Amino acid sequence: PLSPSSLESPEDSIHPPEPAHANPSLLARRLVFNVLLPFELLKPGQRYRKPLADERFNNHPDRRQLSPLDQRFARYLMLETLSGWFALAQQINHLSTRPANRLDPNVRLLLRLGLCQLAASSRIPDYAAVSSTMNLAQALGLSKPARGFINAVLQGFIRQGKPEPSPDQYWPDWWHEQVKADQCHLGNTPYLHPALTTHTTANNPDGTTRPLTLRVNRLKTTPDAFIEALTAEGLQAVPHPDLADMVIVTETDQPLDIVCLPGFEAGWFYVQNPSSATVAHWISNPAHKRILDCCAAPGSKTTQLAALMNNTGHIVALDHAPKRLARLTENCQRLGVSNVTVQVADSTDLSDVVTTHGHFDVVLVDAPCSATGTLAKHPDVLISFHPDQLPTIVRQQSALLRAAASAAAEDGVLLYSTCSVLRAENEAVVQAFLDEQAGQWQLDQAESFVPDNLNEGFYIARLLRSHSGHTTHPGG
Secondary structure: OEEOHOOOOOHHHOOOOOOOOHHHHHHHHHHHHHHHHHHHHOOOOOOOOOHHHHHHHHOOOHHHHOOOOOOOOHHHHHHHHHHEEEEHHHHHHEEEOOOHOOOOHHHHHHHHHHHHHHOOOOOOHHHHHHHHHHHHHOOOOHHHHHHHHHHHHHHHHHOOOOOOOHHHHOOOOOHHHHHHHHHHHHOOOOOOOHHHOOOOOOOOOOOEEEOEEEEOOOOOOHHHHHHHHHHHHHOOOEOOOOOOOOOEEEEOOOOOOOOOOOOOOOEEEOOHHHHHHHHHHHHHOOOOOOEEEOOOOOHHHHHHHOOOOOOOOEEEEEOOOHHHHHHHHHHHHHHHOEEEEEEEEOOOOOOOHHHHHOOOOEEEEEEEOOHHHOOOOOHHHHHHOOOHHHHHHHHOOOOHHHHHHHHHHHEEEEEEEEEEOOOOHOHHHHHHHHHOOOOOOOOOOOEOOOOOOOOOOOEEEEEEOOOOOOOOOOOO
């Protein structure tokens, strides 16, 4: 093991990044470094509340300076590094006498990037992975001793035969404990699926991205017409086997720029995961109904419901953040939605909303959550989230569901959903609500979606007023 004693002095910290470099390979790696650095700077238990890595990547000015091929590589490196974040730290611990958490964050991130390229990408020769990491370290202004330490760690990894981490090293300890606790409580359920306890990268082994799912907007076009337009652009697209309004774009050899796909400006489609798109289909005959979407922005379910309703009835779409509601309004305009009223509101208190609009046939709570069902798309979730935050999240979810019940009509329906796979945010929230309501509501149906190559982890529960006074356990 190597001792990074030269990194103890302040002068060994890196300097701010230089302006855009003419070397596209260097620029691609520096883009990834800049996107991931905020996650490296997180303190234990601290949550990163700014945009997730994917959004930071898409909005970074350096991305537009890269060719489509270099953008694809940069995204691949970013997602692979995030997917292996905890395992890479274990590898650093093995190769250095100083634990990874005591290294300079900038040095630690460069080591993660270098080790990731050596371990995960068969397309990059070892010498190229090392030299590109060293070039980035120099471009960022690392001291000579710091660069020497990084080089020695990477060379040591090669000499040891690039040992692969064990599957359990890909997750933080709390994740293992949480999943085991949920399994113990739930028994033989989808939560036992290996997708929750083994490493699942955000990319396919050859570096291509996972299939892209697009919800076709029937207010503007049909699935067949949209597939025909995609095929004309050289893309492989097929209908979803179960959801008639979903299209699957299979893996491509170039990154897809969503806004450049046919029909984007015309409002032909909306990017949405199938598990999320299932929620709206749990509403029977939605046309002409009065629907309240309590956490609506940026509008995936609001606009889907509008299409299923063919712009009949009335949807009130709420969110507490004006900027997020602005995005919802833009999406409604692009998709040709005309039956939606957008309103800034705190959905934990819906008294003013009910006074203005009356009670609703359907109240949807797509609750803010840990997003632990989206790890394939957002592997950084487990980096910026800690279970200590769960009680606060659960209190908010419970308050939202309680308020939603107050806004439902006498024969109204409640829909509760999250993109979490944790029982505390799903079954436990619903059961606590049913217990609190003392027989006024009952569970009609619930389903947990396990993450796979196509679906994100998701939970949906439909609740009805219980005229019989009988409640149903969410797990039964």
